[in-house]
Amino acid sequence: MILLLRERATPEQIEQMLLEHKFYIKTVVDIERQVLVGGGDLHADCEKELLKDGSRQKDIWAASFMPLTGRIMFDSMVNLRPRQNRTMEIIDPDIRQRVAQIIIEFLGDV
Numbered sequence: 820m821i822l823l824l825r826e827r828a829t830p831e832q833i834e835q836m837l838l839e840h841k842f843y844i845k846t847v848v849d850i851e852r853q854v855l856v857g858g859g860d861l862h863a864d865c866e867k868e869l870l871k872d873g874s875r876q877k878d879i880w881a882a883s884f885m886p887l888t889g890r891i892m893f894d895s896m897v898n899l900r901p902r903q904n905r906t907m908e909i910i911d912p913d914i915r916q917r918v919a920q921i922i923i924e925f926l927g928d929v
Contacts, residue, residue, distance in 0.1 A: 821859040
């Protein structure tokens, strides 16, 4: 289930987002608006929800989060942008930190 969050997820919401992949949650965050979309099969599904909600493409970054370990994986096709990020992995350390901070704030330590 894909959920758009503007505040910390409840344990029930975490369980709903885990339905697709069991051990990790596909997440996409808007680093400017501080909004997170999680769940679903593909990062692109989450990205679509943020774009519908008014996010700008340049502010959207994708990662996967493993609630049991707290591990964040910063790889996604969503992150591949010729002018901004030339790999699937988020390479800018400041952007990585902002993405991680939002993910932990919304999904961590549940």
